[in-house]
Amino acid sequence: MTGGIDALYRQHAPAVFRRARRLLGHDADAHEVVHDLFLSLFERPEQYSRSSSMTTFLYAATTNACLTRLRNARTRQRLAQENIAAVAPTSAVPSPEHVALLRDALERMPEDLAQVVIYVHLDELTHEDVARILGCSRRHVGDLLERAATWARKAEAAQ
Amino acid sequence: MTEPTSNPPPSCPSDLAFDEWLAAELTPERAREIDAHVRDCARCRDRRAAREREQAAFLAAAPTFADHAALVGRPAPAPVVGAGTRRRPRRAAWRWSGAAVAAAAVAAAAILVLRPTLDEGGERVKGPPHLTMFVQHDGQVRRGMSGDRVQPGDKLQFAYSTSDARHLAIVGRDARGAAARYFPLTGPTTALAAGARVSLDFAVQLDDVLGREVMYGLFCPATIDVDAVVGALGKTGQLPALPRCTVNRIVLEKEPTR
Helix, strand or coil: CCCCHHHHHHHHHHHHHHHHHHHHCCHHHHHHHHHHHHHHHHHCHHHCCCCCCHHHHHHHHHHHHHHHHHCCHHHHHHHHHCCCHHHCCCCCCCCHHHHHHHHHHHHCCCHHHHHHHHHHHHCCCCHHHHHHHHCCCHHHHHHHHHHHHHHHHHHHHHC | CCCCCCCCCCCCCCHHHHHHHHCCCCCHHHHHHHHHHHHHCHHHHHHHHHHHHHHHHHHHHCCCHHHHHHHCCCCCCHHHHCCCCCCCCCCCCCCCCHHHHHHHHHHHHHHHHHCCCCCCCCCCCCCCCEEEEEEEECCEEEEECCCEEECCCCEEEEEEEECCCEEEEEEEECCCCCEEEEECCCCCCCEECCEEEEEEEEEEECCCCCEEEEEEEEEECCCCCHHHHHHHHHHHCCCCCCCCCEEEEEEEEECCCC
């Protein structure tokens, strides 16, 4: 990993940046995620176990890093001021329910539920892809989505 | 919970599969499936084009991890800029032949003719001082990147970018552990003026030593003893301490001629 950090960066950093920017809606934050993630890989290459593709590993690492940032109070405050417009997928106009669910997922949902919502509703991945990223079964992905929907309904009813 | 209507058609690969395909991480069978799909799917051809545009824009702003670190105002990790630090010292036996150096002038002329738009007067220098590399292969010139695969006989030319006057030396170490200086060819370094992608008036032709070759652009505030740097690099595999210098590392993987 050490000798190939630049090659790794060149191959994968643009995709990490693309996803981080989509999740965070902010270029500077996305660049910081890229930096932190590749620096971490440089310093602790053993965290990539090679049991999956590097792309799969980076999808998970990027999601976790972005969720951490989104739960940071300062980031949340700034994104709220900017109306977090970029949180929604750019390829289509999502329903208001969809956007509400995403916001909940990104800010308050339990992390395991937030991750699966991001993969399915933001990245538009298949359940099979999500299962690969999370290292679980497709059935478990479906269960997580059901729990996320229940959580969102309860959160909406409580408001 | 229903799937959003914006999901790609079931026949199109997901973003994850698409990214794995672009990173050449899929099995040959799965890669062939996506190859065939993309040939026939306008949507996926557009996806690929969009990815390529995004990648080019991102890497234009920060071609290396060290450049990116500068972009976000963070220090680059030391081993990235102090290249070769984990290499086992090997016998120094520089293989860059006199004939290759002699051919450099010819190569330089050819590359300069083929690359008429290199110098971009007035362009703002982004990030730390750095080199831009061009590779001439089979008569075609392309912009080279760290990590590129090259072949014996390919010719390299460099341009530098710096926002303030710097002394520049370019040195390298090949897969056998032999180190050499490329710029300046002889004598001490001299200060180069600030500028963006300023051509260096020399070129090098790659010899037949296969494997990883690492080149270093050393941007320093004062003159440096290039021979001493090369001696240390060849002897230990590490650059010596270069206080206040910015080191730009370019890795080349030299493969057999196809």
